[in-house]
Amino acid sequence: MPSGCRLAAARFAPGTGCQDSTDIPLPTALEQATRQRQAEFVAGRRCARAALLDLTGRPDCPAMGPERAPLWPTQVVGSISHCRDQAIALVGPTDRYRGLGIDLEQPFSASQSEDLGPLVLARGESAPWNAALHPFLVSLSFSAKESLFKALFPLVQHRFDFAAAELIEWDLQGHAVLRLRNSLGGEWQPGVRFPVRHCRFQGLLLTRIAIPASTAPTHGSVA
Ligand SMILES: CC(C)(COP(=O)(O)OP(=O)(O)OC[C@H]1O[C@@H](n2cnc3c(N)ncnc32)[C@H](O)[C@@H]1OP(=O)(O)O)[C@@H](O)C(=O)NCCC(=O)NCCS
Structure with missing residues (x-):
């Protein structure tokens, strides 16, 4: 892992949609999305929140920005990925990184x-x-x-x-x-x-x- 960064990963059940999620708000754009898409979004955000809590002490959940780019808190850069039943998020401080991709x-x-x-x-x-x-x-x-x-x-x-x-x-x-x-x-x-x-x-x-x-x-x- 890059020095000073935090990583969080989690498995999820791809078919469950967001029914078990009251903690991660779905963006309007995903309200009609497939269960798979909703589940991966929620899983990615949970990883992002866990990584941010570890890095900053605050359990922030990044909103979805233009062209789907997550909107990270100030002084943080990061990246999210999900594949199959696995989600992962990487975050780091802007005084050390201009950008992160995973x-x-x-x-x-x-x-x-x-x-x-x-x-x-x-x-x-x-x-x-x-x-x-x-x-x-x-x-x-x-x-x-x-x-x-x-x-x-x-x-x-x-x-x-x-x-x-x-x-x-x-x-x-x-x-x-x-x-x-x-x-x-x-x-x-x-x-x-x-x-x-x-x-x-x-x-x-x-x-x-x-x-x-x-x-x-x-x-x-x-x-
Ligand atoms: C955006 C893209 C990279 C996402 O990759 P993917 O394999 O479909 O899916 P992943 O699960 O790995 O990544 C999805 C996450 O990437 C992040 N992401 C999407 N668009 C993004 C953007 N414009 N900037 C930064 N992060 C972005 C999001 O967090 C997204 O998850 P979310 O929508 O649930 O928040 C891909 O769909 C794409 O558009 N690729 C074409 C552009 C490209 O890769 N060019 C190559 C340049 S050399």
Whole structure:
């Protein structure tokens, strides 16, 4: 876990909707959503609240902001993910982090990676990869880019797609590096690198990105 951050994770029953939830208000946009969507939202918010309680001493529950980005308390950044029956939230203080991104994914099967590879991978990203590792690497690229999106969206304030970054380094010990291919505005220019950590968590692939507060982005490492 990034230094000074707090993580909270919980299992939930995907089919239960929010019937057992009086403590987490559903946003209007989710009142007519499926039970699965309501259940994952509530589970993610419970994790966020537990992580915030641990970090700040206050059990805040972030509202849903524009483009679904959670609205964290002042002096906190964070990120939420849910997959299958698992939810997770990561939070940290703004004096140490400008952005945090976390993502849980069910690793892709061989046929899913064949289908999704062209969507997820930037041009040239797949070329040197061992075919046997293709499903893992498509999964890793996908999840790392979702983590990047969650960490950067609050800073750039616009959406960007999978072609905006490429996985340029990875190993099986939990390290990887994403590099921007496109300008996302301001200091987020092509060549900026984001170290990624990855691991297995409850049978899922977990990735996370932490953008430190103290380091200006360069064409070298930013974390
Ligand atoms: C937003 C997105 C990243 C969510 O990922 P997902 O796999 O569908 O779902 P996850 O459970 O991992 O994450 C969902 C959580 O991400 C968070 N999230 C959603 N939009 C967000 C945004 N704009 N900024 C920050 N966090 C956001 C929310 O907390 C959301 O959960 P909630 O709606 O219950 O609060 C995904 O739907 C998406 O739009 N991807 C395309 C953009 C992208 O990834 N580009 C790659 C850039 S290189």
